Amino acid sequence: MTKIEILQPAHWPDVRRIYLEGIATGQATFQTDAPQWEDWDKSHLSDLRYVALTDDGNMAGWVALSPVSSRCVYAGVAEVSVYVSEEFRGKKVGQALLQHLITESEKANLWTLQAGIFPENEASVKLHEKLGFRIIGYRERVAKQYGVWRNVYLLERRSNAVGID
Numbered sequence: 455m456t457k458i459e460i461l462q463p464a465h466w467p468d469v470r471r472i473y474l475e476g477i478a479t480g481q482a483t484f485q486t487d488a489p490q491w492e493d494w495d496k497s498h499l500s501d502l503r504y505v506a507l508t509d510d511g512n513m514a515g516w517v518a519l520s521p522v523s524s525r526c527v528y529a530g531v532a533e534v535s536v537y538v539s540e541e542f543r544g545k546k547v548g549q550a551l552l553q554h555l556i557t558e559s560e561k562a563n564l565w566t567l568q569a570g571i572f573p574e575n576e577a578s579v580k581l582h583e584k585l586g587f588r589i590i591g592y593r594e595r596v597a598k599q600y601g602v603w604r605n606v607y608l609l610e611r612r613s614n615a616v617g618i619d
Contacts, residue, residue, distance in 0.1 A: 456514050461504055461505045471513075472538070475540050480599070480600075481572050484597055506547050514547045515537055516551070519532035520535065530616065534552070534569045534582075548578075549585070552585050560615050566611065569587060569608075569610075570593070570607070571609060572606060573592075573605055589608070592608070593605060
């Protein structure tokens with residue numbers, strides 16, 4: 455069983471390790487290396503990032519939000535990142551983290567969460583769809599990764615509780 459806690463700077467070595475595991479799959483991100491803590495910290499919302507920890511303190515995964523724009527009209531819109539350690543994939547850790555993030559994002563008055571996912575990452579697409587995301591776009595040949603053009607689904611989840619007026 456895992457418990458979800460607020461991501462702290464002390465968690466960074468494990469967050470980075472799990473991020474690198476995701477990068478190594480070639481299906482999680484266009485990034486080719488994990489940033490330093492300071493850069494990662496600046497690019498993610500400080501109050502909406504969480505880790506899943508096992509009873510013995512091992513990190514099973516993490517989830518965080520990044521703003522999509524600095525313009526005030528997009529204050530309720532954020533982009534999701536969710537990563538699960540190799541040894542915990544397929545054990546509903548990602549689902550627990552993403553559901554927790556959705557709940558907390560609505561408490562923080564966010565009305566739209568979005569994600570960009572490679573079509574080949576079927577597990578991530580299914581996870582997001584299970585939790586209310588829908589594919590709203592397909593970005594064809596949007597960028598090259600290791601010399602190969604990649605496509606990306608754009609998924610969106612609109613809150614049923616926030617931003618409905």
